[in-house]
Amino acid sequence: MLQIDNLRKTFDGTKSERRSRVVAVDDLSLRVEEGQMFTLLGPSGCGKTTTLRCVAGLEHPDRGEIVVGDRPLFSDKRGIRLAANERGLGMVFQSYAIWPHMNVLKNVAFPLEVLPRSKRLPKKEIRARVERVLAVVQLEKMADRPATNLSGGQQQRLALARALVMEPPLLLLDEPLSNLDAKLREEMRFELKRLQRELNITAVYVTHDQVEALAMSNRIAVMRDGRVEQVGRPREIYERPSSRFVADFIGTSNFIDGTIESHETGDIYLVGTPQGRIRGSSSADLPVGEKVAVSIRPEYVDVQKGAAPTSDVVGRWSGVVQTRAFLGESVDHVIRVGELELRARCHPSLSFPPDTEVTVTLQEKMCSLIPVGE
Ligand SMILES: Nc1ncnc2c1ncn2[C@@H]1O[C@H](COP(=O)(O)OP(=O)(O)OP(=O)(O)O)[C@@H](O)[C@H]1O
Ligand SMILES: [Mg+2]
Structure with missing residues (x-):
């Protein structure tokens, strides 16, 4: 559906940067399938907005190719560059600009009314489409209200309705929930996800909020310094981070330094660490002797009262609560x-005071091996 290949975008550097170019997007490639909610996730300044703006046609990339469906929107090699208004994509920005002097209905109808005469729908059809979209975002009862008399969440839905009314093949959403308070943001997450699924919309969603990304996406691309660091389903990204950067960014993780001792079956390796042996998996080929970090989330570290009876069980160690x-x-x-x-997250029914001797068991299916240096 959306295909980005080798996208690069630089900006002029300032004097203090010795006029060197600022690389905002660096050789980025990704594929978004039809009907997917695809999220670009990464820290501030990693190039998320710039990527989205390149797709929308609001930035002129240095090079690369952007194709939606079978329609090339930009290609430096083929000399193609469609203007933003020729791309026909829907966009919702962080600062959702609604028109304060129009009511809800007019706000949504406006993008259809300003189309060139040759593409414009008859008035009746515009009205029908607007009403349908307002029903979808549950604002149909407020059609006559001035847009400024809406709550934050309602304004957000209005901005969404305005993007949806064009029935775009691709919807671009840049931190659309960031202006809302925590509770409303959570509600809107589900709302947005429901809409996207019900209408089978393909969307690229930008956020720096890992929880939001995990909750909403079919796929996530974690970005770092203008590049894609890892792409995968939310669970994969969470449970099998391919680098320390991803593991760190997505949430708290334990990192245990070790060395590969042997390759067992499939993608399972035996790793020696100063604390004892442990099993973990990696999709990469890791030679014996390779230095790795074993990454495991706190919720996959099981804790039991009392020291371990023996020290020879792989992945089971004695420890003391700090x-x-x-x-x-x-x-x-x-x-x-x-x-x-080691950080361990336990059910509230399990709580051990400091200085308790315990046995920790690291769930080996949840241990992923990250080559050191990545
Ligand atoms: N118009 C511009 N001129 C110069 N540099 C720019 C411009 N726009 C963006 N940049 C730089 O490009 C890099 C990527 O910016 P971008 O806005 O894409 O980041 P982002 O991932 O969206 O961050 P945030 O989460 O803070 O919105 C940053 O280093 C930024 O300073
Ligand atoms: Mg941004």
């Missing part, structure tokens, strides 16, 4: 195992 924190839905423990401080 601190704990009650987080409502869980209790976080920091557990010292030799020199290592």
